[in-house]
Amino acid sequence: MATERRLFHIGRDGDRWFLCYCPEACCLYVAHELPEPASGITMRVELRDLLRRYPGTPEQEALRHFIGALLLDASHPQTSARPGTMRDVIGEVLG
Numbered sequence: 001m002a003t004e005r006r007l008f009h010i011g012r013d014g015d016r017w018f019l020c021y022c023p024e025a026c027c028l029y030v031a032h033e034l035p036e037p038a039s040g041i042t043m044r045v046e047l048r049d050l051l052r053r054y055p056g057t058p059e060q061e062a063l064r065h066f067i068g069a070l071l072l073d074a075s076h077p078q079t080s081a082r083p084g085t086m087r088d089v090i091g092e093v094l095g
Contacts, residue, residue, distance in 0.1 A: 009062035017059045021086040028089050
């Protein structure tokens with residue numbers, strides 16, 4: 001099964017931030033794709049690091065809103081009762 005990537009923020013300079021979930025490893029992380037001229041470079045940022053070390057940044061605020069919406073929106077496909085969904089793992093990591 002492929003890693004699920006969900007875009008949660010696009011920065012002013014065009015960088016893109018994704019919440020990623022790898023079901024095989026049951027792992028959550030953030031992927032930060034750099035804009036031109038460094039296009040194609042993706043940096044992996046641990047979820048806890050982004051939430052703890054970068055307070056008040058636009059990407060951190062966007063991630064907090066995204067996670068909150070994901071956990072609260074019962075109609076979202078990722079909020080099913082299936083074990084091992086992105087929602088389940090977020091609850092474990094942040095719980």
